[in-house]
Amino acid sequence: MERLSIDVGGGASRRRVVDELSFALYPRRTLCIAGESGSGKSLSSLAIMGLLPKAASVPGGAILFDNRDLLSLPERELQRLRGKRIGMIFQEPMTSLNPLLTVGQQLAETLRRHEALSRSEIHQRCRAMLDAVRMPQVDKRLTQYPHELSGGMRQRVMIAMAMLCQPEILIADEPTTALDVTIQAQILELMRELQQQFATSLLLITHDMGVVAEMADEVVVMNQGRMEERGSLHQVFTDAQAPYTRKLLAAVPVLGSAPPPDVMTEQPVVLAVKDLSVRFPLRHGWFEAPRTVHAVEGVSFELRQGETLGLVGESGCGKSTTGKALMNMLSYQGSVKLLGQELNGLQGDALQRVRRDVQMVFQDPYAALNPRKTVFDLVGEPLLIHDKMPEPQRRERVAQLLQQVDLPRDTLERYPHQFSGGQRQRICIARALALNPKVIIADESVSALDVSVQAQVLELLERLRAEHGLSYLFISHDMAVVERICHRVAVMYGGRIVEIGARDQVLHNPQHPYTRRLLAAVPVPEVGRRRDFKSLLKELERPDPIKAADFVAPAQRFSAVAADHWVAVE
Template identity: 90%
Template sequence: MPEYMPSLSVERLCIDVGGGESRRRVVDELSFALYPGRTLGIAGESGSGKSLTSLAIMGLLPKAASVPSGAILFDHRDLLSLPEGERQALRGKRIGMIFQEPMTSLNPLLTVGQQLAETLRRHEALSRSEVRQRCRAVLDAVRMPQVDKRLAQYPHELSGGMRQRVMIAMAMLCQPEVLIADEPTTALDVTIQAQILELMRELQQQFNTSLLLITHDMGVVAEMADQVVVMNQGRMEERGTLQQVFTAPQATYTRKLLAAVPVLGSAPAPAVLGEQPVVLGVKDLSVRFALRHGWFERPRTVHAVEGVSFDLHLGETLGLVGESGCGKSSTGKALMNMLAYQGSVKLLGQELNGLQGTALQRVRRDVQMVFQDPYAALNPRKSVFDLVGEPLLIHDRMAEPERRERVAQLLQQVDLPRDALERYPHQFSGGQRQRICIARALALNPKVIIADESVSALDVSVQAQVLELLERLRAEHRLSYLFISHDMAVVERICHRVAVMYGGRIVEIGPRDKVLHNPQHPYTQRLLAAVPVPKVGHRRDFKKLLKELERPDPIKQAGFVAPPQQFAAVAADHWVALE
């Protein structure tokens, strides 16, 4: 196909949801074209119709959705008018898709090898040995370590980055002409994100694939896209080259979207707290996991967190940053007594290590957690009243009328209406679900809230709203936050101090501006250099970046006990680990 001919074009596409009087238009008169070897980025907030458009192309729209008008042209045929059998023949073979959440897209009952083989057998007549050879080759192509082992594993046994690689391998298995990537790097840290984007870039060059990249991350758009479409509430606000959209946006909404993107170095100075008492004191915290082993192997131990120490003061937000696998979440769970650990954790002087039963329940009033995925953290069978009021029922035995009034007050604090009480999690957007989780964490008036990647999966405008909410609640209730994140711009926006973790240890800790703008440890410097920037012409050299950020596999160090850490003061309250 000549490069000037589109491989796929969408013409005046309309998508409706619901029926009768409740019918509403969610995509309205959308048009664009994909060209071989080029990338089109579709940007916009949640609910703008980005993902529904991709599902329409794949023929995977939910039953509640319909396409009243428009056309999707591929290979001189309108995909919307094709019989389902012909759509299935194209789906996965000539048009592939990388879905946003691999854990919900992969079959938990089948191994990686079985799922890859199933895709191949559907589209090609191959022998068992040829199928296995192709599966191994495609996992090699996506740089999956220990391919034979991964083929025999189930999705839950893989990390988030590995699951995303499996999704890319499955989408590229039959070398499709069009590849749709729906939020392929959402909630991934900068190094895993760099690996995925470099992989997509290489595969596109190798097979001259047309790439449709759907994302709310404007830094990813700036690095990957040739053309950009900006969507808002189902309508196309703007379309143009990357240069045109980023340097001279015409639509008011596009300018607003670009202005909402958090950029490292743009946050105002944090509020001065002055001398405040220590609320949470952590000393020599270590978390170790026993590895599975065979009959004749010695038991081995992985040191996920080793010798971590820090103090969290009243009204302070301490950011905990680092790559996936560095021990951030394990540290947060240990502080909640959700994991066994060694060392000392003191809340207002009371030792938490070893607490059980009623004593542990009493302490949990004062330490609450907001998890990364609000949908997974909320029971879909319970109403908002039951979910937010549950801590009040467990700890305070509060009667229903008083509990209902308290829950209504909590919802008001997180800017949700009172009528949300009787609704269920699936009836809310991602940002609203995270507000429900925050309301539940506030129910018992805690002193410390551990926020584990609490805004990483939210688009930029919703993210800004949740961050403003957290900051307001901190000031009103004198809360202390341990804010776990991989997004440096978000950390700069909300934190007073920052601790950087690497390989299970803190390597640098100090005031926000000193750590983020004058990093002293080599790892902190490399991590900050890897942050994507929403700016035309700023494209990271992924290969160089990944080489610099290479770190040893912790499993290879199983059983290795590192010597105690020593720190050097480089400025007031700014400490760096000695190599």
């Protein structure tokens, strides 16, 4: 790529989003483009594929591949290259896969477009590639639709689709951003293996400096469309020249670097959870015994005033289901007490009164905010519902809440799409604070944010906890973030808590095999610590979540490892 520039818009509103970007990608090498959202990383990759949006234009530069400038090729020529010689893995597999076609149909479509093969040959190639990306139960997956697969499986399908024709260049745009650390490690190892197997050059776009350290040979750092720094992995990580690069590296949460947490054992218990279980009935045929999915089974913990309890584990382990049960958003068995009041079974006005004290911050702020409402309407809605507060007072209270989350007063009349991801999450936090709750459940609230924005939101959460005496149930799969903000940690696996205790005990002296595996998968943003993730490609034996309707789970037993550190006894 030589001096590529990209503009968006026209006339007076035209602005430069990529400014004279240059780099070279070599065979069997990995080039990582790192930077925050809005830096121009993804637009640069879309330019290579000829997939820039209509609002974008290229005023200058060249993209040379096989002695041809891709920017000057007609669309028919680009179609022959896409998928065949240049493959791409997009950031969000659910929006990139066709929901109306099975996995097998979508894989076959790629081969039919680029190669003359019989139906049986296409089927065999699809099976072989799904095998290569370690997809379990390949024949079953070929007949399934994207919504029937987990996030990690959908990403494997995207990788398989991109690699079907053995392209010379593979572009991976944030391929592991929202994945659990173990699934992320598996995907990174698969990309390494496929790169060596098919002699592919890899262009990896990410904002995760841990992933950069694990994967890159060379690094390009971008900021607001400009290239801040370019060099080898060792150069960028050990002798960064640009202040922005140093700032980016400093913002990365590193496991083991957090200061000791405050001791909260003397504080009163705000939330007490005992034997919480959530089960969902499955549809069954006329002659089949009824079955249920045991999503959460026998979960117990306490949350104290001013304490942050981290709830960690992979997708599907029951973390978010636990959070929704505590909000009474779904039916559950067991006991949940808030300040001594039993929440299970509450309805109507009694439930509405309790919800003043328990609020939730969801993972995706854009999906959690009504795009048709202004910030004033969104943040002020709880005040209108619960307090019937008149508009002038409500407006003043919303302005105060925005100030608490470091947003200016003049944002009151703006809409969610006019904010960045980090600003939208601040709006969600302001809304959660509106009624002065006792407990906030933060469900993966920073998982999709850039490291610097993530650091700002974590500092905000910590400051609000100290100022208002809030208690957080912090649901996450990012162990370094959990260490940074939590006092205690509970590890969930297969719907159960397998280890719970003081933060440093659980994270630095893990006793359960699953906790050790989870910690081994955390990417480390250090040169020279590139690890072999092959062991993580093997799945641990997960408890069967589907059981007969009359099944009674045995009570879980725990063994004390140390003071305030407990591990499940198998």
